[in-house]
Every structure is written in C-alpha cells, then in structure tokens.
Amino acid sequence: MLQPPVSVVDDVDLRLVVPGDEGLLLTATLRYEASDPYAVEATFRAGEEAISWVLGRDLLSDGLQSECGEGDVHVWPTVEDGHTVVMLQLSSPDGSALLAADADGLEGFLARTYDAVPLGYEGDHLDVDSAIVQLLA
Incomplete structure (x- = not known):
C-alpha cells in the first residue's frame, strides 16, 4: 500500500544582513516533500516580493554545526x-544575499x-520513473 505524500512546512523569521544597518526582517516558508527527499524549498518573502530557492536538506543540517556549501549557497x-x-549566503547572477536565521527554528x-x-532512507521515497519522465519531457 502506498503511503500518502508527507510534507513538512514551517515559517522561519530571517534577517537580511545589510552592512551598516540592522537589516531587513523577512519570513521564509520552508517546505519539505518526502517525494523529493534531498531538498528543501525556501520561499523568502518581503512585502509583495517572493523568491524561491531549492536547498539541500543535508546542507542545512550540516550548516547548523559548521561552515559548508559550495557554489551558490x-x-x-x-x-x-x-x-x-x-x-545563509545565497548568490546568483542577479545578485547575492546574506541571511541570518534562528538556529532553533x-x-x-x-x-x-x-x-x-530518516537520514539514509531518502532513496526509499524517490519516484525514479517520474523523475525520468520529467527529464525526458
């Protein structure tokens, strides 16, 4: 029997770090879907603006303990x-942002x-057939 999809969604308060200023308070909605078990989608909102990034779950977890990441994150x-x-330091061709998030949240x-x-069981939740169809579309 297939289990229903599992989602974990939470809003986290962040501060956009601005040199020489207190920064700008933002809210990010973090979304985890068991069907995409290695990723966390973070949607950052400030007023009417929203920007989404896909971050590695392990990257966020490792970043609680030590500096990590390559490339854009x-x-x-x-x-x-x-x-x-x-x-969280995020970089793209359009710019970069340095964000501070509460570690407990x-x-x-x-x-x-x-x-x-659970860690190590991500592969049990991947729908490989669906991923192949999406890649070939």
Missing part, C-alpha cells in the same frame, strides 16, 4: 547577541523532516 553557524543563528524544522524521512 554557503551555510554556517554563528552567535549574535548571545544566541545561535545560521547564516531551523533545527526544529529539520527534525520534523528527519521524522518524515
């Missing part, structure tokens, strides 16, 4: 005003994703 923990935050979201699809 870098993640690392740091301490601000006595509490741990996770820094991110860790709670990731824990729920690992409840849905």
Whole structure:
C-alpha cells in the first residue's frame, strides 16, 4: 500500500544582513516533500516580493554545526547577541544575499523532516520513473 505524500512546512523569521544597518526582517516558508527527499524549498518573502530557492536538506543540517556549501549557497553557524543563528549566503547572477536565521527554528524544522524521512532512507521515497519522465519531457 502506498503511503500518502508527507510534507513538512514551517515559517522561519530571517534577517537580511545589510552592512551598516540592522537589516531587513523577512519570513521564509520552508517546505519539505518526502517525494523529493534531498531538498528543501525556501520561499523568502518581503512585502509583495517572493523568491524561491531549492536547498539541500543535508546542507542545512550540516550548516547548523559548521561552515559548508559550495557554489551558490554557503551555510554556517554563528552567535549574535548571545544566541545561535545560521547564516545563509545565497548568490546568483542577479545578485547575492546574506541571511541570518534562528538556529532553533531551523533545527526544529529539520527534525520534523528527519521524522518524515530518516537520514539514509531518502532513496526509499524517490519516484525514479517520474523523475525520468520529467527529464525526458
């Protein structure tokens, strides 16, 4: 019997880091789908504007402990005003952004994703046939 798709969705408060300023407060909706078990979609919103990025679940998890990432996304923990935050540096041809997220909120979201699809069992949730159809479309 097929299990219904599992989704984990959470809103996380972020701060866009702006040199010489307090920054801009943003909200990101993090979405994890068991059918795409290696990825987390992050939709960043500020007012009417929204930008989505697909991030590796393991990258976010590893970034809670140490600096990691290559290319367009870098993640690392740091301490601000006595509490741990996770820094996300995102780069694209259109520009770059440095974001600070509450580590506890991110860790709670990731824990729920690992409840849905435990580490090491991601392959059990992949629909390879569907992925091949999408690639060939």
